Amino acid sequence: xxxxxxxxxxxxxxxxxxxxxxxxxxxxxxxxxxxxxxxxxxxxxxxxxxxxxxxxxxxxxxxxxxxxxxxxxxxxxxxxxxxxxxxxxxxxxxxxxxxxxxxxxxxxxxxxxxxxxxxx
Amino acid sequence: xxxxxxxxxxxxxxxxxxxxxxxxxxxxxxxxxxxxxxxxxxxxxxxxxxxxxxxxxxxxxxxxxxxxxxxxxxxxxxxxxxxxxxxxxxxxxxxxxxxxxxxxxxxx
Numbered sequence: 183x184x185x186x187x188x189x190x191x192x193x194x195x196x197x198x199x200x201x202x203x204x205x206x207x208x209x210x211x212x213x214x215x216x217x218x219x220x221x222x223x224x225x226x227x228x229x230x231x232x233x234x235x236x237x238x239x240x241x242x243x244x245x246x247x248x249x250x251x252x253x254x255x256x257x258x259x260x261x262x263x264x265x266x267x268x269x270x271x272x273x274x275x276x277x278x279x280x281x282x283x284x285x286x287x288x289x290x291x292x293x294x295x296x297x298x299x300x301x302x
Numbered sequence: 303x304x305x306x307x308x309x310x311x312x313x314x315x316x317x318x319x320x321x322x323x324x325x326x327x328x329x330x331x332x333x334x335x336x337x338x339x340x341x342x343x344x345x346x347x348x349x350x351x352x353x354x355x356x357x358x359x360x361x362x363x364x365x366x367x368x369x370x371x372x373x374x375x376x377x378x379x380x381x382x383x384x385x386x387x388x389x390x391x392x393x394x395x396x397x398x399x400x401x402x403x404x405x406x407x408x409x410x
Binding site: 227277289293 | 303333334336338340345346347348351352355357389391393396397398399400401402403404
């Protein structure tokens with residue numbers, strides 16, 4: 183069965199960086215993309231970016247350009263999201279989601295979420 | 303950038319009610335519209351893709367319709383497990399996506 187298992191909660195100070203992992207299993211990793219979505223406390227879903235697990239192509243939300251990097255390790259079927267220069271408003275639950283390419287793209291499986299808390 | 307709006311932002315309903323949630327795009331997105339359900343403390347779950355296609359395993363009481371700029375998610379007979387927040391998402395500009403702000407459905 184398809185599973186996306188994310189790394190554990192993190193507490194970071196303002197200005198630091200965080201790297202969240204998302205280990206995929208149950209499917210051919212390189213046949214799908216991975217998107218990252220975050221959710222601040224009590225708020226809605228915010229799409230952060232996408233990476234092709236096939237060739238590493240990326241596309242990031244404009245507001246995060248320059249602070250976020252998404253990568254994959256195909257040898258371990260793991261995707262990573264690194265966010266730098268953390269601010270208090272980066273406090274959120276971060277989700278990875280498998281992106282199915284079908285002409286009509288959508289996110290059909292999600293990780294369990296990783297809480298990142300930014301606090302001095 | 304394509305902006306998404308949803309209405310209402312919240313609603314109260316009873317078990318057995320028919321519930322309709324509306325999603326509007328700032329420009330035409332054809333049928334590139336997905337719906338997700340999220341329960342507190344849980345990851346979102348895909349319900350509908352391509353505006354009206356039911357994801358495998360999702361109960362048939364959920365349906366989606368619309369094209370262009372206006373879309374609806376309908377729950378034909380609300381069940382206790384359906385109390386949640388619902389989000390629309392445009393995939394017209396893939397691989398750039400936008401979510402709507404969400405509609406919270408709670409118990410009347």
